[in-house]
Amino acid sequence: MKISGSFLVPVPQERAFRLLQDPVVLARSMPGCDTLERIGDNEYHMKMKMVLASISGLFDGKVRIADSRPHSSFRLIVEGAGRIGFMKGDGLLTLTPVEGGTNVGYEGTVEVGGTIAAVGQRLLDTTARMMIKRFFEKLTAESASSGAFSPTAIL
Amino acid sequence: MIPQDFEYSAPASLKEALELIATGERKILAGGMSLIPLMKLRLAAPEHVVDLARVPGLDYITESGGTVSIGATVTHHDLESSPVIRGRAPLLAEAAGHIGDTQVRNMGTIGGSIAHADPAADYPASLLALEAQIRLVSAKSDRTVPASDFFLDAFTTAIEPGELVLEVLVPTEEPKEGYRYEKVAHPASGFAVVGVAARIKKAGAKISMARIGVTGMSSRAFRALEAEKLLESGAGVAQAAATVAEGQEANQDLYASADYRRHLARIWAARALSVALSRAS
Amino acid sequence: MATTTTKPETLFGKKIRRREDPRLLTGTATYLDDIKMPGMHHACVVRSPHAAARIKSLNVKPALARPGVTAVFTGADVKDLGPIPCGASLPGLRTPHHHILAQDRVYLVGHPVAVVVATDRYIAADAVDLIEVDYEVLPAVSDPEKALAPGAPAVHPQWPDNTAFTFHQEGGDITGAFAQAEVVVKQRITSQRLIPTSMETRGVVADWHAGDKSLTLWSSTQIPHLLRTLLAGILGMPENHLRVITPEVGGGFGSKLNVYAEEALMAFVSMRIGKPVKWVESRRENFLCTIHGRGHVDYFELAARRDGTMLGLRLKLIQDLGAYHQLLTPAIPTLSVLMMPGLYKFKNISADIVGVFTNCTPTDAYRGAGRPEATHGIERMVDILAAELKMDPAELRRKNFVGKDEFPFQTATGLAYDSGNYVLPLDTALAEIDYPALRREQQQARASGKLMGIGLSTYGEICAIGPSPATPAGGWESATVKIEPSGKITVMTGASPHGQGEETTFAQIVADELGVDIDDVVVVHGDTAIVQYGIGTFGSRGTAIGGTALYYALQELKGKVKKFGAMLLECDDVALAGGKCVDERSGKSVPFAQVAAASYRAMKLPPNTQPGLVATYFWEPPNFTFPFGAHVVITDVDRETGQVSIRRYVAVDDCGKIINPLIVAGQVHGGVAQGLGQALWEQAVYDENGQLLSGELTDYALPRAHMMPWIESSHTETPSPVNPLGVKGVGEAGTIGCSPAVVNSVVDALSHLGVRHIDMPLTPEKVWKLIQGGRA
Structure with missing residues (x-):
């Protein structure tokens, strides 16, 4: 499944770039993320609990940041597997300064397997878009509470 | 097609039901037309299910002062065939008749359907067009939310933890409409x-x-x-x-x-x- | 039917209500999942969520630690059993070793990796989630044409071209035909993957008796005897230590004409734990692990003269085989080739099949098995040719039909069509709808912007499969008839009916032949310990072959009954009628029961006659039978949404002589439903990674009662000379005749917009886009 879109993050480009790669911010912004532990350079082990109405599932996976071109683009690779299936998202995030902040464009693919793919087909697209929206909304909120933000913190 | 283990409670009163859902992760079961298939597929694995089947007095349809009140456990079939709904909120009766199939309409409830908030469910379109209100209660609160503020996103509603849908309030349609x-x-x-x-x-x-x-x-x-x-x-x-x-x-x-x-x-x-x-x- | 026409009242051709139905309708039938045994354990299968992966490690300990879990078995435990057999033989066929459980690699989503055995089903299901499998995910391929492209991931690493076989068949002079052609039409036509979706999923109960080293296995199968033979081979067990029983079977449509891993696996589990064990397939497993049907990409080229004379047909057929060969997987597309000329008399054909491995569920026989694909192809091509030549599609068909005096007709594909009158059902159907008036209405509709279409399909099929030289496991069928000492009659058929109604039709045959009440007849099937060896029910063979075996067994038995009757009545010959043996000269008679009792009591025996009244007959058919028919479909297409609605569905089928019109009607209705499913709704969709996206009934759109049009069904009757009953078979006719009629109708509705072909299913969006494109 291909996904693409863009969000406005109301902070300058350089700051948006740092926010988007900060594990603390990522952990708080990714829907359902319980823990994010560093396991290597730009690589984190993640546990998440996805809850969507009655549907819920624990996922165990990895978050990886690659092809980082400071302040303009990077790839975010998120993969996870659990009893109800597995997913892998691979997206290129592109940052451009605009009035009022930074436009973060994303373009990539989401692969889903297992039960969620087989029985949730009707809702995959809606759900993926909703998760991304929630991520950016949380990120925007995080960027506003600047005091809580610590760029060097690693869990 | 076998669900995981779960605890099951069937409270005998609304008060008891609200107390049960006030703490912990509790999933409310009404008609079961959404929850049970998800549980059987193991996409949902609630630890504790609170069944409203034995809570009395939640399946009413009444009309007074230009408002039709529909209890949460009224089934789609009841709505579709109710003279009150057909006469005073016929749009809703028409929508109820389009839901699922006969078996689903006999079991599924309006409260369960709107709380689940499937983006492709039938009721929300009519409830928005009718400018209906949804009454939510918890052990400590009682509030009414317009339909337009209730459906927030796919499977996401204004229901807070500890709350359940008590009733749906529909302003009556005029006969000339x-x-x-x-x-x-x-x-x-x-x-x-x-x-x-x-x-x-x-x-x-x-x-x-x-x-x-x-x-x-x-x-x-x-x-x-x-x-x-x-x-x-x-x-x-x-x-x-x-x-x-x-x-x-x-x-x-x-x-x-x-x-x-x-x-x-x-x-x-x-x-x-x-x-x-x-x-x- | 000389033997029955002499009687005043026969049941052949009568609408007798199905004797099977009361138990089915009242919920008192015993299906596989109704079987409960003392000490019975329950099994759940751990399956791969990946279409291609290496199993790096497998940890079963957490599952074993769960109270109630008795055992967990993995690939290592069963590596010496098997393989799961493929009965098809084609030159150069590559057959991957099909283990009962995955060894170090999985090849499709749903691939069985381990089995959990527990004291109850809930524990077994929970324990599946406790098994830890570490997969190294590998690239997969799900599209057969992509699988053939250079550099595609190899489904089986030893065969990087993903080609299981190529097969060429040619008849006549195809080069000459195309050289003479004044017009050649070409089209790529797909027959999408379908999921058979029987109402009852598969299931197995196995019960090992350590004392006498015997195993009883219940399975929801179409082929109990073949299963027993093949399973004995997989398990390395003497065949006579194995008993296979089919309880009530809730539909198969070919999907239970197979030998599956779980059948062998449950036998193995029961032997290892020394207890009976049950496994019942979930709907999700059914979608992933029971065979799929169709899966064709066909490239057709049809050569003709300008006057409409069809000269020759070329076909390049790409068959999506899936990851493994099940029992008949590679053989199915060869049936398509046999049927590719349809009802037409041109004698030049050429076909090339490429069988392609993909990381998907194996394809195999599904209602029609190769013949719907072929019929869809030729019937679409005839319409495309008609459009090209601006000829009426009915007229073009008439011009090319094999004539009714040309039978037996030798086809370019090596078949001998037994009998037919192809114009008759077409003309009957066209008269029924008033074809000229509808064409006028269509002109007016177009003028006012409305879209309506008239679609024809004149189909032929190969039934009564088949003569043994042409059938992998033998193509005969068997019957035993016993007259019990009380005079009641028991039939044992080697065919294993599972919805075809032979408990009724076979009893009708017996009642007519022996002159007894139908209620005195019981038909038994599906237990290898009781019923003599048989082949099974598939390929519309149950009545045409099994019924004929019964007919011949009855002739043998009648001779013996008459001997005893004549002995008791002290005359030379007797007739059988009204439940009696009658001496027609003296008018004296003796009731059947008395004759039966005398034969078993054996106080006195006719000369050279053994006691008892039993006859068994194994009948080998000399040929297939070739039913045919015409389906006409009138559709209205919503111009704004692309939604297709069927205004009228007229089916005129010729399945030879009809024993029971009610049962034939049921077969036509069910067949048309599944044909409509393919034409309009159903499609197994895989993503690029081999995940089945239409993995449940929420996305896979089966036809339901409220989606069905009224089917105006009637028949012409052209008896088959192949068997004495004159019957041909009707199990698959509805499916085969349906899909091209529907697609031809919708293409006809859109033809003035420049639309020439639409691939199935005709989803509204697809049709809407074509309407938009046509406007542009």
């Missing part, structure tokens, strides 16, 4: 690929009020406010219907692309409005 619910049903799931609820009031030859709710097209049901305004200011059905999908993201799946869903929303809005208009006097 025209109404219509039209639906493109998915051939496998029966869910609305697109569903459009329309209400029209006329003053002479002119449209004095138009309400349009659209479900299935987007991640949540929405009101087509622009189209309503156009109709109320003298525009024709075709011109108004052409705007219903504007500014909305559209879902896509194996059956229908986002563009086709938008197209269907426009076509079926026009058809629903035409019927509603012909029924208005």
Whole structure:
């Protein structure tokens, strides 16, 4: 499944770039993320609990940041597997300064397997878009509470 | 097709039910038409299920002071066949008749359906067009939320932890109003690929009020406010219907692309409005 | 039917209500999942969520630690059993070793990796989630044409071209035909993957008796005897230590004409734990692990003269085989080739099949098995040719039909069509709808912007499969008839009916032949310990072959009954009628029961006659049978949405002589439903990684009662000379005749917009886009 879109993050480009790669911010912004532990350079082990109405599932996976071109683009690779299936998202995030902040464009693919793919087909697209929206909304909120933000913190 | 272990409670009163759901992760079971399939597929694995089946007095349909009150455990079949609903909120009766199949309509409830908030469910379009209110109660609170603030996103509602849907409050339709619910049903799931609820009031030859709710097209049901305004200011059905999908993201799946869903929303809005208009006097 | 026409009242051709139905309708039938045994354990299968992966490690300990879990078995435990057999033989066929459980690699989503055995089903289901499998995910391929492209991931690493076989068949002079052609039409036509979706999923109960080293296995199968033979081979067990029983079977449609891993696996589990064990397939497993049907990409080229004379047909057929060969997987497309000329008399054909491995569920026989694909192809091509030549599609068909005096007709594919009158059902159907009036209505509709279409399909099929030289496991069928000492009659058929109604039709045959009441007849099937060896029910063979075996067994038995009757009545010959043996000269008679009792009591025996009244007959058919028919479909297409609605569905089928019109009607209705499913709704969709996206009934759109049009069904009756009953078979006719009629109708509705072909299913969006494109 291909996904693409863009969000406005109301902070300058350089700051948006740092926010988007900060594990603390990522952990708080990714829907359902319980823990994010560093396991290597730009690589984190993640546990998440996805809850969507009655549907819920624990996922165990990895978050990886690659092809980082400071302040303009990077790839975010998120993969996870659990009893109800597995997913892998691979997206290129592109940052451009605009009035009022930074436009973060994303373009990539989401692969889903297992039960969620087989029985949730009707809702995959809606759900993926909703998760991304929630991520950016949380990120925007995080960027506003600047005091809580610590760029060097690693869990 | 076997669910995981779960605890099960069947409280005998509303008070007891609210106390049970006040703490911990509790899942409310009403008709079970959404929850049970998910549990059998193990997509849902609640630790504790609270069944409302034995809570008395939640399956009422009453009318007073221009409002129809519908208890949370009223089934789709009850709504579809209720003389009160058919007489005073016929749009809702028409929508209820489109839900699932006979078995689902005999078991499924309005409270369960709206709390689940499937983006392709039938009720939300009508509840938006009817400007219904949803009453939510918890052990400590009792509040009423307009339908437009209730459906937030796919499977996401204004229900807070500890709350349950107590009743749905629908302002009565006037007998002179025209109404219509039209639906493109998915051939496998029966869910609305697109569903459009329309209400029209006329003053002479002119449209004095138009309400349009659209479900299935987007991640949540929405009101087509622009189209309503156009109709109320003298525009024709075709011109108004052409705007219903504007500014909305559209879902896509194996059956229908986002563009086709938008197209269907426009076509079926026009058809629903035409019927509603012909029924208005 | 000389033997029955002499009687005043026969049941052949009568609408007798199905004797099977009361137990089915009242919920008192015993299906596999109704079987409960003392000490019975329950099994759940751990399956791969990936379409291609290496199993790096497998940890079963957490599952074993769960109270109630008795055992967990993995690939290592069963590596010496098997393989799961493929009965098809084609030159150069590559057959991957099909283990009962995955060894170090999985090849499709749903691939069985381990089995959990527990004291109850809930514990077994929970324990599946406790098994830890570490997969190294590998690239997969799900599209057969992509699988053939250079550099595609190899499904089986030893065969990087993903080609299981190529097969060429040619008849006549195809080069000459195309050289002479004044017009050649070409089209790529797909027959999408379908999921058979029987109402009852598969299931197995196995019960090992350590004392006598015997195993009883219940399975929801179409082929109990073949299963027993093949399972004995997989398990390395003497065949006579194995008993296979089919309880009530809730539909198969070919999907239970197979030998599956779980059948062998449950036998193995029961032997290892020394207890009976049950496994019942979930719907999700059914979608992933029971065979799929169709899966064709066909490239057709049809050569003709300008006057409409069809000269020759070329076909390049790409068959999506899936990851493994099940029992008949590679053989199915060869049936398509046999049927590719349809009802037409041109004698030049050429076909090339490429069988392609993909990381998907294996394809195999599904209602029609190869013949719907072929019929869809030729019937679409005839319409495309008609459009090209601006000829009426009915007229073009008439011009090319094999004539009714040309039978037996030798086809370019090596078949001998037994009998037919192809114009008759077509003309009957066209008269029924008033074809000229509809064409006029269509002109008017077009003028006012409405879209309506008239679609024809004149189909032929190969039934009564088949003569043994042409059938992998033998193509005969068997019957035993016993007259019990009380005079009641028991039939044992080697065919294993599972919805075809032979408990009724076979009893009708017996009642007519022996002159007894139908209620005195019981038909038994599906237990290898009771019923003599048989082949099974598939390929519309049950009545045409099994019924004929019964007919011949009855002739043998009648001779013996008459001997005893004549002995008791002290005359030379007797007739059988009204439940009696009658001496027609003296008018004296003796009731059947008395004759039966005398034969078992054996106080006195006719000369050279053994006691008892039993006859068994194994009948080998000399040929297939070739039913045919015409389906006409009138559709209205919503111009704004692309939604297709069927205004009228007229089916005129010729399945030879009809024993029971009610049962034939049921077969036509069910067949048409599944044909409509393919034409309009059903499609197994895989993503690029081999995940089945239409993995449940929420996305896979089966036809339901409210989606069905009224089917106007009637028949012409052209008896088959292949068997004495004159019957041909009707199990698959509806499916085969349906899909091309529907697609031809919708293409006809859109033809003036420049639309020439639409691939199935005709989803509204697809049709809508074509309407938009046509306008542009």
